[in-house]
Amino acid sequence: MTMASTVGGSVQLPEDQLVARCRAGDLDAFGAIYAQYERQIFRHAYFLLGHRDDADDVKQETFLKAYNAMPNFRGQCSMLTWLMKICGNLCRDRIKARLRHKEVLYDPQTAQEFFGADTHSVDPRYVVERADTTEIILRVLSALPEPQRNLIVLHEVEGLSCKQIAEILECSATSVKLRLFRARRLFKDRVESMLNLRG
Amino acid sequence: MFKIGSCRSISRCLWDYAAYRLPEVEMERVERHLQECARCCAEFETYRQSVTLIEAGRNGSIPESRRDWSALRGALETQAVYRAPWPFLRPSALRPVAAAAAVALLFAAHELRRAPLTPRPAESPRSSLRIAQAVKPQRGVQPPPDTRALPQRDLDRLAMSGALQAARIVLDGHAAAGRASASIVAIPVAYSGRGAGSEAAAARRAAGRLKAAHQSARSAGERSGFRTARQIERRPKQTEQTGIRFTQRSSEDSAMPEAPSVEEVVPARDYVMAGLAPHMSPVARQSNREEGPIW
Numbered sequence: 001m002t003m004a005s006t007v008g009g010s011v012q013l014p015e016d017q018l019v020a021r022c023r024a025g026d027l028d029a030f031g032a033i034y035a036q037y038e039r040q041i042f043r044h045a046y047f048l049l050g051h052r053d054d055a056d057d058v059k060q061e062t063f064l065k066a067y068n069a070m071p072n073f074r075g076q077c078s079m080l081t082w083l084m085k086i087c088g089n090l091c092r093d094r095i096k097a098r099l100r101h102k103e104v105l106y107d108p109q110t111a112q113e114f115f116g117a118d119t120h121s122v123d124p125r126y127v128v129e130r131a132d133t134t135e136i137i138l139r140v141l142s143a144l145p146e147p148q149r150n151l152i153v154l155h156e157v158e159g160l161s162c163k164q165i166a167e168i169l170e171c172s173a174t175s176v177k178l179r180l181f182r183a184r185r186l187f188k189d190r191v192e193s194m195l196n197l198r199g
Numbered sequence: 200m201f202k203i204g205s206c207r208s209i210s211r212c213l214w215d216y217a218a219y220r221l222p223e224v225e226m227e228r229v230e231r232h233l234q235e236c237a238r239c240c241a242e243f244e245t246y247r248q249s250v251t252l253i254e255a256g257r258n259g260s261i262p263e264s265r266r267d268w269s270a271l272r273g274a275l276e277t278q279a280v281y282r283a284p285w286p287f288l289r290p291s292a293l294r295p296v297a298a299a300a301a302v303a304l305l306f307a308a309h310e311l312r313r314a315p316l317t318p319r320p321a322e323s324p325r326s327s328l329r330i331a332q333a334v335k336p337q338r339g340v341q342p343p344p345d346t347r348a349l350p351q352r353d354l355d356r357l358a359m360s361g362a363l364q365a366a367r368i369v370l371d372g373h374a375a376a377g378r379a380s381a382s383i384v385a386i387p388v389a390y391s392g393r394g395a396g397s398e399a400a401a402a403r404r405a406a407g408r409l410k411a412a413h414q415s416a417r418s419a420g421e422r423s424g425f426r427t428a429r430q431i432e433r434r435p436k437q438t439e440q441t442g443i444r445f446t447q448r449s450s451e452d453s454a455m456p457e458a459p460s461v462e463e464v465v466p467a468r469d470y471v472m473a474g475l476a477p478h479m480s481p482v483a484r485q486s487n488r489e490e491g492p493i494w
Binding site for chain 1: 211257261
């Protein structure tokens with residue numbers, strides 16, 4: 001898959017050439033790939049895990065694994081799809097580990113904003129906006145099962161097509177559409193119940 | 200596509216309709232249906248809220264990542280430094296080797312635990328030679344004439360067992376040394392030593408014959424009121440392996456010069472190997488004959 005990547009306003013090498021350089025051990029070429037997809041990977045992990053530190057860990061681990069597995073990348077799918085697949089697998093492992101160990105998430109920034117002494121110093125409109133968007137989304141997503149959460153994030157947040165999601169999940173596009181319909185319906189039910197609770 | 204009035208087919212498109220992702224024709228159909236159906240309209244409202252929420256979240260403030268490229272590059276460079284130059288020396292390739300080494304170590308430990316480092320006495324070639332000399336019939340050695348002093352039934356039993364030959368050999372050694380003994384020592388041994396060659400086979404056969412003879416003699420003695428060493432001493436001595444030594448001494452034993460114990464003549468392990476080397480002295484046989492059966 002040949003695609004010229006643009007990072008920082010300068011035209012970079014096509015993706016297949018970057019991959020070839022990465023295989024030869026060129027860290028700068030891998031840096032270009034990192035700069036191109038880093039934000040998407042972090043956002044994907046953040047929406048799946050709901051915690052910034054976990055998302056940071058998963059993002060770094062995703063690129064570390066990708067660099068080590070670069071010789072195995074056959075180029076049958078796009079780099080973004082491949083990275084999303086690695087990231088999704090790592091997030092799934094982390095969610096399972098959470099369920100096993102009954103982790104309690106604690107985000108210092110969120111706690112400071114909502115419960116800390118500096119609450120008054122934060123702009124209330126920002127807090128309300130955060131609470132009405134990202135926080136609600138994270139809460140609703142955390143209430144979904146992991147496969148449906150992954151589908152919603154991939155399709156609605158990251159904007160991947162059903163074909164790309166089918167490559168990531170290793171299933172047919174028709175199956176993706178059916179699962180996506182069910183995931184959307186469940187997401188809508190969760191949003192409805194949450195909004196009813198909030199009055 | 201779908202029928203205009205089908206609520207089920209319309210509900211499948213409500214998310215895309217709320218996100219403006221449907222083609223123009225289908226957008227108009229859904230819109231017409233929503234004007235007619237209040238139930239689908241209420242459902243669409245919830246879908247619209249969900250889509251709005253998702254879009255707000257996608258475009259909204261997501262916290263910045265705290266780790267950047269420099270941290271990852273440092274990790275990659277460190278990894279490259281510690282990466283083994285040859286693929287077969289990498290940890291992933293060494294795992295099977297380490298597993299095989301661990302299994303071999305466990306097996307070796309198990310074998311060492313089973314077989315001690317010191318060789319078994321029965322397996323030493325020196326003791327095998329002694330056994331062969333003690334058990335193997337030797338030419339030119341005459342049987343002691345005073346075996347006739349033994350009770351006939353015991354002689355018969357020993358002769359039947361074939362162990363008398365071994366007893367005679369040991370007795371010859373005692374006579375040549377001028378020793379006297381008032382005891383009859385019989386060591387029934389379940390021979391279990393390992394060996395190879397005709398000598399070891401002969402020792403095994405002699406041990407088997409001797410054990411059978413002793414068992415028959417003991418049963419006969421019990422029938423005739425003979426007291427075994429177990430009855431006398433209450434605590435029979437265990438030989439080196441599995442044999443039980445039966446000892447009976449006459450009342451004149453204290454006056455007699457003490458006979459060397461069997462273990463002094465031939466090491467106990469050789470008895471174990473050979474099965475038995477009973478010895479007796481003419482004096483003892485004579486005294487026993489006077490007092491009655493000694494065995």
